[in-house]
Structures are given as structure tokens and as C-alpha cells.
Amino acid sequence: MTGDRAGLSFREDYFDDPGGWAAVKALLLTVFDIDVSPLDRMGGRDRTLMSSAWFDGGGRCVANLSAFAMPLVIDGRPVHAAGLQSGAVLPEYRGRGLFRDLVRRILQRCDERGFEAIVLYTDKPGLYARHGFVTVPEHRFVGPAPAPVDAAPTCRTLDMADERDLSLLRGLLEERAPVSQRFSVSRNTQTFLLNTALVEDVTLSLLPAFPAVVAWRHERESGVFTLLDVVGTRIPTLAAILQALGLQPRSVEIMFPPDLMEWEGESIAEGQELCFMLRGRPGLAPAGPVRLSPMAEF
Structure with missing residues (x-):
């Protein structure tokens, strides 16, 4: 020694x-x-x-x-x-x-x-x-929002203090599909769960039709919708996510490669x-x- x-x-x-x-x-x-x-x-x-x-x-x-x-x-x-x-x-x-x-x-x-x-x-x-x-x-992807869909929202917000919601999210994380085929994790249960407590101003919404949980922010003054992640056995498109959330933002930024979103944005270096x-x-x-x-x- x-x-x-x-x-x-x-x-x-x-x-x-x-x-x-x-x-x-x-x-x-x-x-x-x-x-x-x-x-x-x-x-x-x-x-x-x-x-x-x-x-x-x-x-x-x-x-x-x-x-x-x-x-x-x-x-x-x-x-x-x-x-x-x-x-x-x-x-x-x-x-x-x-x-x-x-x-x-x-x-x-x-x-x-x-x-x-x-x-x-x-x-x-x-x-x-x-x-x-x-x-x-690393890059983020920025562009105009897709055309709005005239349909009622179909989501609910998760509460990480609720054991039922925590269990639901954990189950989806264990079975999640990659959010991108270009570059993404295919399993990150504990990291995601910890980040629900560490990442600022993130909302988690359940889209029951898929089912999938979406991590997002929306700055109402600027009209910018930020998509941080999607957890589900299949990945909804950006248009489906916005329809389920009942949002019609001016612009969108996606914080992962959007190859599964049926949407294209400009890549901006972080x-x-x-x-x-x-x-x-x-x-x-x-x-x-x-x-x-x-x-x-x-």
C-alpha cells in the first residue's frame, strides 16, 4: 500500500x-x-x-x-x-x-x-x-408543429408519489421500445425513474391508447413544445402525442433523434x-x- x-x-x-x-x-x-x-x-x-x-x-x-x-x-x-x-x-x-x-x-x-x-x-x-x-x-431537433388534429385530449398526468402510477411506469420501462432506431437506449428503468425527480419542469402523461408515457414541457408564452422522451411498447407519432395532450404549439423541439416521429426538424448542436x-x-x-x-x- x-x-x-x-x-x-x-x-x-x-x-x-x-x-x-x-x-x-x-x-x-x-x-x-x-x-x-x-x-x-x-x-x-x-x-x-x-x-x-x-x-x-x-x-x-x-x-x-x-x-x-x-x-x-x-x-x-x-x-x-x-x-x-x-x-x-x-x-x-x-x-x-x-x-x-x-x-x-x-x-x-x-x-x-x-x-x-x-x-x-x-x-x-x-x-x-x-x-x-x-x-x-449532441443535438436537439427543432421545427414547426404538425398540423393540429381536431379531437379531444386522451391523456392523464402521472403522479410519481402514487404507487400505482409508479408501478405502471416501471412496467412500461421494462418493456419499452427504443424511442429512436438511430440512437437510443433500449432499457434504462432506474435512470429514467431517478430523472423524474432530478429533471426540472418535466410532465409525465399517460397516453392509454398505445399505451405510452410521454415526458414533455410546454412554454405557453413562447408556444414551444419540448418532447424529452416516450416510453411504450410502440412509439406514437408526434401528431398523435400532441392530439392526446390537447396541445397546438407554435413550434416543437425533440430531445432525441425523431426518426420514428413522422416529423422532421433541423438539428441544432447543443x-x-x-x-x-x-x-x-x-x-x-x-x-x-x-x-x-x-x-x-x-
């Missing part, structure tokens, strides 16, 4: 230990001011999670990095992929090589499990470029603080403008 790691212990896959889970939640709250405790009432952590961390003698998690199964669709092909998340180091433990060690360990574990691709969000892309990650620019990066074999990165839904961000 080097001097930089004196008094620390390395642990893996400790989330079934209540003390370990509490320590990671405390680390994320301290470093990022992100509270992941809503997961506790939404079914708990993702059961595919692999975690590596350094703990101090008092049981504090001082450095952590996790990976989880995140199956993707890229240009119409299912891809066995993983996401990296919860990478954090307490300020007083930075500069000791702890995080570099965790990146090496987690990437090795992902490779041993045969993941074709690994994705992440970061504000330090240089840290990951040395490990073979490349930046995938100016984001976080870079989306992908590590995989040459040619695996998606062609053309893409982005993950905000409800799939992690």
Missing part, C-alpha cells in the same frame, strides 16, 4: 450493504449536490451496477466509479453497452491517483463482461480520451457543459446528429 492510500480500503459491489449505499449517496451529495435517495422508493439501485471505490477507516466513501448495463440501439443495431456514472472523489483525497485507479479497474471489468461500447458524460473529456473515448456531439463520450470499436459511433433523451442521462 502506497503512502497515498494509507488508511484506505478498496471495495467492489457494496450496494447491498446499507452502509456502503449510504456512503456513496453522501459522496454524490457532497461532490455534485445530487440526491439519489429517491431511488430508495422507486425500486432501489440498478441491479446490473458494478462499483469500485476507496473507503476510509470511518466508513466514508472517498472515491467511487460505477458502471451499469445500458443497452443501446445505434443505427438500427442492438449494442451491448455500459454506462459509467457516479465518478467522484472527495476534495481532500484528490491528486492521489485514486480515480485513475478506479477508471482502470472499471474498464477492465467492462471488457471482461464483453461490453461492445461504454458511454459516459464528463466535463473533463481529456481524462477519458486517453482510454479510447471519443466525443459524440452547447453543453458535459460532453457525451463513447468507447467502442471503430465505426460504432452513430452516423449523423444524435443525442440521448434527457430522461436517459446519467
Whole structure:
């Protein structure tokens, strides 16, 4: 044990230990001011999670990095992929090589499990470029709304404090169809559920006819309708979504590739603080403008 790691212990896959889970939640709250405790009432952590961390003698998690199964669709092909998340180091433990060690360990574990691709969000892309990650620019898609349909709304708003609505949404997430064949997740239950608590000003509406749940916003003053995600065994078109919601917006922005929406919009590059990066074999990165839904961000 080097001097930089004196008094620390390395642990893996400790989330079934209540003390370990509490320590990671405390680390994320301290470093990022992100509270992941809503997961506790939404079914708990993702059961595919692999975690590596350094703990101090008092049981504090001082450095952590996790990976989880995140199956993707890229240009119409299912891809066995993983996401990296919860990478954090307490300020007083930075500069000791702890995080570099965790990146090496987690990437090795992902490779041993045969993941074709690994994705992440970061504000330090240089840290990951040395490990073979490349930046995938993200875009949103903007254009006029489709012609309105003269029909009564057929939706209802979900309440995530209602166990019945939570169960309904969880069931749809487990059976969801990809929202895009160009680039999307094909399963992200726990990430989506957590984002219902973290993403600001999102409304969740059930469209019973499909059935599908739509995550959306509508700025009434500007008349802009924003579609963040659609969860269902089949994906309704944009016109069907607007009809079910009873909305006639001036314009639309869609936060994922709209190839299944029967609608086309101009792709606009996002100016984001976080870079989306992908590590995989040459040619695996998606062609053309893409982005993950905000409800799939992690």
C-alpha cells in the first residue's frame, strides 16, 4: 500500500450493504449536490451496477466509479453497452491517483463482461480520451408543429408519489421500445425513474391508447413544445402525442433523434457543459446528429 492510500480500503459491489449505499449517496451529495435517495422508493439501485471505490477507516466513501448495463440501439443495431456514472472523489483525497485507479479497474471489468461500447458524460473529456473515448456531439431537433388534429385530449398526468402510477411506469420501462432506431437506449428503468425527480419542469402523461408515457414541457408564452422522451411498447407519432395532450404549439423541439416521429426538424448542436463520450470499436459511433433523451442521462 502506497503512502497515498494509507488508511484506505478498496471495495467492489457494496450496494447491498446499507452502509456502503449510504456512503456513496453522501459522496454524490457532497461532490455534485445530487440526491439519489429517491431511488430508495422507486425500486432501489440498478441491479446490473458494478462499483469500485476507496473507503476510509470511518466508513466514508472517498472515491467511487460505477458502471451499469445500458443497452443501446445505434443505427438500427442492438449494442451491448455500459454506462459509467457516479465518478467522484472527495476534495481532500484528490491528486492521489485514486480515480485513475478506479477508471482502470472499471474498464477492465467492462471488457471482461464483453461490453461492445461504454458511454459516459464528463466535463473533463481529456481524462477519458486517453482510454479510447471519443466525443459524440449532441443535438436537439427543432421545427414547426404538425398540423393540429381536431379531437379531444386522451391523456392523464402521472403522479410519481402514487404507487400505482409508479408501478405502471416501471412496467412500461421494462418493456419499452427504443424511442429512436438511430440512437437510443433500449432499457434504462432506474435512470429514467431517478430523472423524474432530478429533471426540472418535466410532465409525465399517460397516453392509454398505445399505451405510452410521454415526458414533455410546454412554454405557453413562447408556444414551444419540448418532447424529452416516450416510453411504450410502440412509439406514437408526434401528431398523435400532441392530439392526446390537447396541445397546438407554435413550434416543437425533440430531445432525441425523431426518426420514428413522422416529423422532421433541423438539428441544432447543443452547447453543453458535459460532453457525451463513447468507447467502442471503430465505426460504432452513430452516423449523423444524435443525442440521448434527457430522461436517459446519467
